[in-house]
Amino acid sequence: MTGVNSIALATGRPIAQRASAAGLDLTGLHRAYGETRALDGLDLSVAPGELVALLGPSGCGKTTALRIVAGFERPDAGSVRVGGTDITTVTPSKRDMGMVFQSYSLFPHLSATDNVAFGLRIRRVSSTVRRSKALELLELVGMSAQADRYPHQLSGGQQQRVALARALAIQPTVLLLDEPLSALDAKVRLQLRDEIRRIQISLGITTVLVTHDQEEALSVADRVAVMRSGRLEQCAPPAELYARPATPFVAEFVGVMNRIKGVISADNRVRVGDQSLAIDGEHPPANTPVWVLTRPESVRVSVQPSSQLDGALIQVATFLGAITRLTLTLPDGTDVKADLPSHEAGQFPIGSYATVTLADRAVLIVPRS
Amino acid sequence: MVASLRRFRWWRLAVLIILGIYFFGPLVAAFLFTVHNTRLHTWSFAPYGQMFGAAGFGASLRMTLWISLLTIGIVMLLMVPTMLAIHLRLPKARGIVETICMVPLVISPVALVAGVSTVLGWGLNNQGSWIFRLDAQLQSQSLPLILPLIDVVLVMPFVFRALDAGLRAVDIKTLVEASRNLGASWLLTTWRVVVPNLRTALLSGSILTLALVFGEYTVSSILGFTPFAVWIVQDGQGSGQLPIAVSLLSLLLSWVVLFFVAFAGSRRFRVSPASPTPVSSAVRSI
Numbered sequence: 001m002t003g004v005n006s007i008a009l010a011t012g013r014p015i016a017q018r019a020s021a022a023g024l025d026l027t028g029l030h031r032a033y034g035e036t037r038a039l040d041g042l043d044l045s046v047a048p049g050e051l052v053a054l055l056g057p058s059g060c061g062k063t064t065a066l067r068i069v070a071g072f073e074r075p076d077a078g079s080v081r082v083g084g085t086d087i088t089t090v091t092p093s094k095r096d097m098g099m100v101f102q103s104y105s106l107f108p109h110l111s112a113t114d115n116v117a118f119g120l121r122i123r124r125v126s127s128t129v130r131r132s133k134a135l136e137l138l139e140l141v142g143m144s145a146q147a148d149r150y151p152h153q154l155s156g157g158q159q160q161r162v163a164l165a166r167a168l169a170i171q172p173t174v175l176l177l178d179e180p181l182s183a184l185d186a187k188v189r190l191q192l193r194d195e196i197r198r199i200q201i202s203l204g205i206t207t208v209l210v211t212h213d214q215e216e217a218l219s220v221a222d223r224v225a226v227m228r229s230g231r232l233e234q235c236a237p238p239a240e241l242y243a244r245p246a247t248p249f250v251a252e253f254v255g256v257m258n259r260i261k262g263v264i265s266a267d268n269r270v271r272v273g274d275q276s277l278a279i280d281g282e283h284p285p286a287n288t289p290v291w292v293l294t295r296p297e298s299v300r301v302s303v304q305p306s307s308q309l310d311g312a313l314i315q316v317a318t319f320l321g322a323i324t325r326l327t328l329t330l331p332d333g334t335d336v337k338a339d340l341p342s343h344e345a346g347q348f349p350i351g352s353y354a355t356v357t358l359a360d361r362a363v364l365i366v367p368r369s
Numbered sequence: 370m371v372a373s374l375r376r377f378r379w380w381r382l383a384v385l386i387i388l389g390i391y392f393f394g395p396l397v398a399a400f401l402f403t404v405h406n407t408r409l410h411t412w413s414f415a416p417y418g419q420m421f422g423a424a425g426f427g428a429s430l431r432m433t434l435w436i437s438l439l440t441i442g443i444v445m446l447l448m449v450p451t452m453l454a455i456h457l458r459l460p461k462a463r464g465i466v467e468t469i470c471m472v473p474l475v476i477s478p479v480a481l482v483a484g485v486s487t488v489l490g491w492g493l494n495n496q497g498s499w500i501f502r503l504d505a506q507l508q509s510q511s512l513p514l515i516l517p518l519i520d521v522v523l524v525m526p527f528v529f530r531a532l533d534a535g536l537r538a539v540d541i542k543t544l545v546e547a548s549r550n551l552g553a554s555w556l557l558t559t560w561r562v563v564v565p566n567l568r569t570a571l572l573s574g575s576i577l578t579l580a581l582v583f584g585e586y587t588v589s590s591i592l593g594f595t596p597f598a599v600w601i602v603q604d605g606q607g608s609g610q611l612p613i614a615v616s617l618l619s620l621l622l623s624w625v626v627l628f629f630v631a632f633a634g635s636r637r638f639r640v641s642p643a644s645p646t647p648v649s650s651a652v653r654s655i
Contacts (some may be wrong), residue, residue, distance in 0.1 A: 070548055072549075092546070093549050093554055099550045103543050105540070105547040107562055108566055109568075118548070122553045163547075170552060258451075
């Protein structure tokens with residue numbers, strides 16, 4: 001494969017040494033469709049060269065936000081700035097943004113090469129230059145062998161690779177990815193996900209990825225912006241988002257979370273059964289009933305008699321490769337998930353009872369009202 | 370062998386034979402009529418050779434071709450942007466536009482031409498005015514511009530179906546957005562992305578328009594013009610064989626063109642192997 005440094009577009013500037021990577025700022029974006037508020041005051045900043053994933057459930061407004069950035073929708077209020085320049089009212093064709101769509105968007109009447117060269121043709125780049133640039137970009141995405149094929153002769157993954165090359169060909173200031181992997185099968189999705197991240201890092205291009213797949217968001221993004229009902233719940237690096245979610249919604253949307261009943265004790269700790277756990281940050285006053293949110297990997301399961309959460313019934317064991325996830329029902333009826341190494345799972349047959357212990361700290365404490 | 374004969378559905382063959390006779394019977398009879406002299410009991414292809422030299426043949430054919438071209442041009446300029454707007458921006462307007470386009474199917478051409486005649490009559494009462502001059506242009510005997518205007522209305526149902534099928538066969542919204550995102554203006558997007566992907570639908574709409582204009586008799590006849598269909602009838606009153614030969618040849622030509630379009634549509638512009646081709650969808654829906 002040709003090295004990224006060898007690729008130079010119409011300007012003669014190597015892609016890897018792009019000077020045009022610009023930051024993106026969304027400020028107070030509002031957009032309503034009739035009574036439905038798709039965006040309700042969205043604020044988000046993306047640093048130059050950063051990849052931010054917009055993550056959220058269906059209808060949270062993430063695609064609307066991306067379409068406003070691309071210029072296909074106008075916000076009712078708020079602004080979009082790229083490199084400090086307000087482009088809120090700029091037409092899509094003048095925004096200099098590359099976009100990869102969820103559905104296959106290659107032009108059916110053009111070959112892979114001509115698809116990639118389309119944006120350069122619009123910019124009146126000579127046919128020789130645009131063909132050589134298109135071939136180089138196709139090589140970058142591993143599609144040089146299929147350069148002369150038409151879209152209907154390509155698989156879904158191949159079409160999305162060409163679409164990525166086409167979006168990069170115009171040297172966009174911002175790359176927009178609208179669930180580009182959602183229509184692909186699992187294996188291709190993983191491969192292309194890694195390639196998108198590799199190319200994005202190589203080119204240092206500011207990128208916004210919209211996805212509803214939390215694994216995808218956590219694995220490729222520098223920061224993940226979790227959205228809910230048109231608002232930003234939290235925007236943080238994946239590890240921070242996972243370990244220190246700002247809200248119960250983020251805690252339960254990102255990763256798997258247990259909700260276990262507890263009570264705040266007078267010594268500023270939370271009591272869960274016979275166990276007392278430390279609390280980070282602010283918490284409700286003493287004697288307040290709370291939900292203790294904790295991850296499956298923070299739940300310990302043992303067969304030894306214990307004075308902790310005794311007598312949890314093992315209901316389900318789900319093999320996940322290196323780990324096995326047990327679903328246990330506590331004596332108060334609460335279901336708890338616990339991850340343990342698969343080689344230890346044999347000690348916990350379904351239908352038997354085990355002792356459950358929580359790790360020292362909970363992820364989040366939420367009042368139980 | 371006996372089992373396979375039992376399995377053979379004879380009623381299907383019977384239906385096919387009846388349909389074949391119903392469809393091809395008149396055509397075969399018409400062909401025999403053109404080549405057989407019943408008085409002399411001789412066979413000759415002379416009518417097919419005579420048609421090019423017949424009085425009025427060239428003028429009526431030229432007039433019809435011009436009317437066809439104008440009709441195709443006007444209806445496409447009108448319908449392509451309209452259909453694009455419906456598919457991209459105004460999906461709720463689809464029902465209204467479809468209803469308007471289907472109106473010519475339920476209104477008789479006689480009723481239509483009665484209204485047109487009344488409007489054209491306004492000019493006669495205002496001699497020297499711009500309405501009079503416009504009327505004169507619209508009713509020019511060499512190229513009556515009123516005919517393509519009326520034909521545009523008559524072909525709307527067919528062009529609507531052809532374009533609608535073409536636009537449904539591709540994800541036109543995403544393609545347009547992709548093109549706009551890559552820097553193309555609306556005009557360039559229409560020219561470089563929309564039209565190439567609608568080529569088969571445009572072609573099938575044009576062919577259907579051509580076929581309708583070539584066969585349109587009622588309006589032209591009532592308004593007193595002599596395009597091809599009217600010439601065939603008028604000339605047939607003097608000589609029976611020649612106009613029938615012309616009709617058969619024009620029918621054959623239409624079939625050849627339609628098969629060509631259908632073949633071209635099945636070989637090219639496939640979005641995916643499973644998706645319907647615009648022309649086959651259009652032909653099915655019409």
